[in-house]
Amino acid sequence: MSLFAKIRGTIETIFQLGLSGPQLKNNGGIIDARNAADSAYAVVRSKLNIVRVSNATYNAVAFDVVVCDTSIGNVVVNLPALNPGEWVTIVQDAATSLAVNTVTINGNGTNILQPAPSVATFAASFVMNTVDQEGAALQWFNGGSANGYLLGA
Numbered sequence: 001m002s003l004f005a006k007i008r009g010t011i012e013t014i015f016q017l018g019l020s021g022p023q024l025k026n027n028g029g030i031i032d033a034r035n036a037a038d039s040a041y042a043v044v045r046s047k048l049n050i051v052r053v054s055n056a057t058y059n060a061v062a063f064d065v066v067v068c069d070t071s072i073g074n075v076v077v078n079l080p081a082l083n084p085g086e087w088v089t090i091v092q093d094a095a096t097s098l099a100v101n102t103v104t105i106n107g108n109g110t111n112i113l114q115p116a117p118s119v120a121t122f123a124a125s126f127v128m129n130t131v132d133q134e135g136a137a138l139q140w141f142n143g144g145s146a147n148g149y150l151l152g153a
Contacts, residue, residue: 062086070101087141094135111148
């Protein structure tokens with residue numbers, strides 16, 4: 001095998017892992033993870049997991065970034081049991097409206113710190129339901145508080 005065959009990804013728009021492994025591909029400036037045949041997307045695993053939820057209930061896991069699309073219905077996100085240092089971020093997609101539909105975040109048995117205007121209070125859940133919350137990004141984490149999950153900045 002020639003040297004150029006081994007460094008394929010550095011001179012083309014595709015970088016393949018091994019001869020039959022998944023590939024990373026330039027798609028108009030966006031990185032796509034594709035299978036070896038380039039016929040379907042490949043699963044990429046990392047500590048950070050970005051998911052988009054629309055008109056559904058989603059059970060989050062630690063290190064999720066959950067983008068909530070309220071364009072066609074309500075979204076419910078159930079936070080997981082978080083170990084110290086673990087977090088979940090909830091983002092309301094600013095391109096969709098909270099005028100009709102809502103995003104509900106449930107502490108899943110653990111109280112969660114409430115954002116403004118209810119700062120310093122804990123409750124079982126939080127509901128995003130006003131237009132001024134569109135595009136909000138809120139992160140809850142286990143900071144060791146006996147009251148429940150804390151709200152990050």
